[in-house]
Amino acid sequence: MQEQSVDLVIIGAGTAGISAFKEASKVTKKIILIDHGPLGTTCARVGCMPSKTLLQVADYFHDRTHFSDLGIEGANQLQINIPHVMEHVRNLRDYFTSGTIKYLESLGENFIQGNAEFIDQQTIQVNNKKITSKAIIIATGSSSIIPAEWSSFKDEVLITENFFEQTNFSQKIAVIGGGAVGIELGQALSRLGIEIELFHSHEFISALTDPIVNACAVKIFTQEFPLHLNTIATVEKNKTDFTVKSADHAFSAEQIVAALGRHVNTESLNLKKLNLKFDKSGIPLYDRTTMQIEKLPLYIAGDVGKFRPLLHEAADEGRIAGYNAVRDKSSCFTRRTPLSIIFSQPNIASVGQSFEDLQNSKIVIGEVSFEDQGRARILSQNQGILRIYADKQTGKLLGAEMIAPQGEHIAHLLAHGIQQNMTTFDMLRMPFYHPTIEEGMRTALRHAASQVKTRHDSLDLAMCDSEAISNLC
Numbered sequence: 103m104q105e106q107s108v109d110l111v112i113i114g115a116g117t118a119g120i121s122a123f124k125e126a127s128k129v130t131k132k133i134i135l136i137d138h139g140p141l142g143t144t145c146a147r148v149g150c151m152p153s154k155t156l157l158q159v160a161d162y163f164h165d166r167t168h169f170s171d172l173g174i175e176g177a178n179q180l181q182i183n184i185p186h187v188m189e190h191v192r193n194l195r196d197y198f199t200s201g202t203i204k205y206l207e208s209l210g211e212n213f214i215q216g217n218a219e220f221i222d223q224q225t226i227q228v229n230n231k232k233i234t235s236k237a238i239i240i241a242t243g244s245s246s247i248i249p250a251e252w253s254s255f256k257d258e259v260l261i262t263e264n265f266f267e268q269t270n271f272s273q274k275i276a277v278i279g280g281g282a283v284g285i286e287l288g289q290a291l292s293r294l295g296i297e298i299e300l301f302h303s304h305e306f307i308s309a310l311t312d313p314i315v316n317a318c319a320v321k322i323f324t325q326e327f328p329l330h331l332n333t334i335a336t337v338e339k340n341k342t343d344f345t346v347k348s349a350d351h352a353f354s355a356e357q358i359v360a361a362l363g364r365h366v367n368t369e370s371l372n373l374k375k376l377n378l379k380f381d382k383s384g385i386p387l388y389d390r391t392t393m394q395i396e397k398l399p400l401y402i403a404g405d406v407g408k409f410r411p412l413l414h415e416a417a418d419e420g421r422i423a424g425y426n427a428v429r430d431k432s433s434c435f436t437r438r439t440p441l442s443i444i445f446s447q448p449n450i451a452s453v454g455q456s457f458e459d460l461q462n463s464k465i466v467i468g469e470v471s472f473e474d475q476g477r478a479r480i481l482s483q484n485q486g487i488l489r490i491y492a493d494k495q496t497g498k499l500l501g502a503e504m505i506a507p508q509g510e511h512i513a514h515l516l517a518h519g520i521q522q523n524m525t526t527f528d529m530l531r532m533p534f535y536h537p538t539i540e541e542g543m544r545t546a547l548r549h550a551a552s553q554v555k556t557r558h559d560s561l562d563l564a565m566c567d568s569e570a571i572s573n574l575c
């Protein structure tokens with residue numbers, strides 16, 4: 103067996119691993135990045151990018167349903183060619199993954215394709231090579247869960263890893279799971295003209311915790327496809343189809359999509375050898391501000407750590423781990439304001455602290471419905487609700503949940519405001535163009551501001567210093 107000694111080994115060349123590599127390379131070139139493949143990152147290959155591409159096509163096709171109201175005739179002649187749609191999704195997916203694959207190829211001997219396994223806390227085996235390293239970063243990501251009861255037909259279950267490889271879909275599909283992936287894929291399939299039914303074990307869909315926003319979201323999606331909530335669905339495989347049963351309903355589906363969450367990719371790493379302390383999900387205990395595992399030369403980054411499994415967080419964690427792993431002492435880094443967006447139509451988003459997090463806090467809630475909002479009506483997207491949470495005493499912005507047209511943009515503005523410690527009054531002093539969806543956010547901010555104990559800025563404008571005015575005159 104070959105032997106090599108380096109400063110850093112990174113296991114996993116996804117977003118977190120590559121970010122770690124780029125950060126650590128500023129200090130040392132003695133780094134080995136390992137990935138067993140398929141290469142290209144979860145985000146670009148089977149995650150964020152192909153799912154958004156499919157949703158975009160589905161949304162364009164769905165728009166035909168209101169064209170006649172706007173005076174655009176002949177929309178009922180439009181047809182969808184699903185094999186062509188899927189080819190388009192894969193073409194764009196290949197475009198997105200090719201950049202990463204080229205980058206990994208450019209790393210030469212610093213990149214090894216193979217399965218990495220721990221021998222001890224500072225030694226890794228990959229292919230026929232033993233690598234001793236001063237530090238190791240685990241950035242192995244996560245994979246879709248298929249329940250053990252489905253093992254006899256697991257190869258027929260659609261999961262994100264095989265979903266975008268499909269050249270066509272059946273006409274009746276059950277989506278099991280109403281989290282981000284289930285809602286996005288379910289709505290995309292439905293808008294492509296497939297009959298879907300969605301089963302979800304909770305009352306709240308996706309990451310929502312605010313009952314009013316959730317009720318609005320459920321009402322909106324129910325207009326497009328049946329949602330069976332708060333129910334554990336069972337799946338039976340028949341000769342040619344599946345029967346999906348909930349407490350009071352049975353659906354005969356030709357295909358099923360499992361959107362039941364993701365398990366962390368640690369099985370093949372042999373972590374048991376390392377004498378670590380683990381949490382309930384089997385993840386080594388680590389510090390989220392340093393990404394260090396205990397006080398060891400071991401770091402974790404990205405979805406494998408299960409803390410906010412999102413692309414921008416994986417990139418941040420990779421950078422933090424990469425920065426610390428090549429230094430004598432780990433530094434702490436402040437994490438960004440929580441921000442999560444689901445690209446359904448309307449978008450679902452949560453920002454900062456959730457409604458649930460704030461249960462025991464003294465807050466005011468500013469609310470706006472998008473049913474009568476000007477720009478939303480122009481866009482024929484006048485559905486949804488935004489609820490902003492602010493401190494009752496000061497008006498400091500704390501969080502928000504929404505299902506809103508172009509909610510992705512509102513969510514960013516609010517996240518930036520929260521991270522800057524802004525109050526509702528500070529936000530209201532910012533400019534708002536007309537007619538925009540952001541004006542809807544302003545209505546919710548004004549509603550929150552009107553309930554804050556110490557009110558000020560009745561015009562939403564800061565008053566000038568009177569001396570400065572007289573000087574100007």
Ligand SMILES: Cc1cc2nc3c(=O)[nH]c(=O)nc-3n(C[C@H](O)[C@H](O)[C@H](O)COP(=O)(O)OP(=O)(O)OC[C@H]3O[C@@H](n4cnc5c(N)ncnc54)[C@H](O)[C@@H]3O)c2cc1C
Nearest residue numbers: 114116117118137138144149150218243404405411412413
């Ligand atoms: C359908 C879907 C939609 C999503 N949409 C969004 C979105 O819109 N916005 C958003 O922010 N996030 C989204 N996400 C989440 C986002 O994709 C992830 O947070 C991000 O890709 C995680 O990156 P990572 O580096 O942790 O993992 P990955 O990119 O999965 O990288 C892990 C790598 O480790 C390798 N590996 C695993 N075990 C080993 C081993 N033993 N040896 C060697 N290599 C190994 C794997 O091959 C893989 O390449 C979505 C995810 C999915 C599934």
